[in-house]
Amino acid sequence: MPKSDEQATNEGTRRAGSPEKVYMVSKVESAGEFPGRVRGGVIENSKPSLSPPSEPYHAAREPARTGIPAKNFIKDVLGRAAYATGLYAQQFRSKMVLTAFHRVNDWMAEDGITSSSARFEEFCRFFAEHFRVVPLSEQVAGCRAGRGMGGTLSISFDDGYVDNFEVAAPILRKLGLPATFFVATAFIGTDYAPPWDQKLSRRPGWMSWDQVRSLREQGFEIGAHTDNHVDLGQADADVIRAELAICREKLTRELGVTPTLFAYPFGGRSNISPASLELVRKAGFECCLSACGGVNPPVADPFHLNRINVNEWFATPHQLGFELVMRRV
Numbered sequence: 001m002p003k004s005d006e007q008a009t010n011e012g013t014r015r016a017g018s019p020e021k022v023y024m025v026s027k028v029e030s031a032g033e034f035p036g037r038v039r040g041g042v043i044e045n046s047k048p049s050l051s052p053p054s055e056p057y058h059a060a061r062e063p064a065r066t067g068i069p070a071k072n073f074i075k076d077v078l079g080r081a082a083y084a085t086g087l088y089a090q091q092f093r094s095k096m097v098l099t100a101f102h103r104v105n106d107w108m109a110e111d112g113i114t115s116s117s118a119r120f121e122e123f124c125r126f127f128a129e130h131f132r133v134v135p136l137s138e139q140v141a142g143c144r145a146g147r148g149m150g151g152t153l154s155i156s157f158d159d160g161y162v163d164n165f166e167v168a169a170p171i172l173r174k175l176g177l178p179a180t181f182f183v184a185t186a187f188i189g190t191d192y193a194p195p196w197d198q199k200l201s202r203r204p205g206w207m208s209w210d211q212v213r214s215l216r217e218q219g220f221e222i223g224a225h226t227d228n229h230v231d232l233g234q235a236d237a238d239v240i241r242a243e244l245a246i247c248r249e250k251l252t253r254e255l256g257v258t259p260t261l262f263a264y265p266f267g268g269r270s271n272i273s274p275a276s277l278e279l280v281r282k283a284g285f286e287c288c289l290s291a292c293g294g295v296n297p298p299v300a301d302p303f304h305l306n307r308i309n310v311n312e313w314f315a316t317p318h319q320l321g322f323e324l325v326m327r328r329v
């Protein structure tokens with residue numbers, strides 16, 4: 001059943017486990033920032049507004065926000081309206097969606113790469129309700145065979161944080177959803193703090209190889225993300241070749257199966273170059289994923305797959321739904 005605006009507002013004012021998060025409902029009502037209105041299923045007078053962060057690691061350096069920004073709250077309401085008017089079904093069928101997460105835990109503040117467990121589950125339930133959630137390898141195989149993958153969505157994680165194993169995987173198992181974990185192989189089993197985590201007072205930690213193996217045994221997919229999480233847009237060809245080969249060799253040795261899925265470290269447009277993409281292809285991988293937003297047509301080039309980084313900017317799943325309908329992610 002579609003929810004009324006009042007219900008939507010009430011739902012928007014709370015979030016499990018975050019009593020300090022008081023959302024800006026009253027400001028929404030008085031700010032005069034309503035970006036459009038829904039009439040006959042068409043959203044009119046939409047103005048360009050806040051854009052989703054294009055590079056997840058840049059967003060991660062910003063201080064954590066408290067509450068839903070007013071514009072994003074309005075988009076949640078519009079998203080629910082788009083669902084009620086049937087726009088979701090119409091729009092989602094024509095898109096192949098890939099999503100990216102990094103950390104899922106309840107001890108860190110949410111940021112560009114951290115989601116609470118409740119929020120992660122909320123998004124997963126939304127995905128399951130509105131898409132056919134499939135393993136990434138199925139989307140890639142579909143693309144390679146020229147099969148339309150519209151209406152499908154895959155869930156993936158980058159880097160190899162231990163909370164992927166401890167928090168995210170049990171939620172995915174509970175919901176019966178597949179996912180792919182892209183790991184930077186040099187991080188696994190270490191206490192290394194990458195540059196974007198060096199200011200944290202407590203380190204989030206990486207999975208061990210046993211945990212990565214366990215994910216695979218649970219039916220999840222493991223993908224490559226280079227060995228040292230290097231910026232392939234900047235690195236020399238020799239470094240890129242070595243990073244790809246070492247990562248591939250470690251995954252093959254530790255898991256007993258050669259990886260075919262690859263996601264670019266950082267994943268922003270500047271971190272991807274045609275030369276590095278060619279090296280990824282030559283290294284034997286079957287796909288290349290960015291993480292700077294964008295959906296894909298039902299049949300897409302597997303070496304140019306866009307992924308949406310699901311971070312705190314998407315205040316609610318319905319805001320993400322709204323952005324998908326408006327083709328702004």
Ligand SMILES: [Zn+2]
Nearest residue numbers: 158159265266
């Ligand atoms: Zn990464």
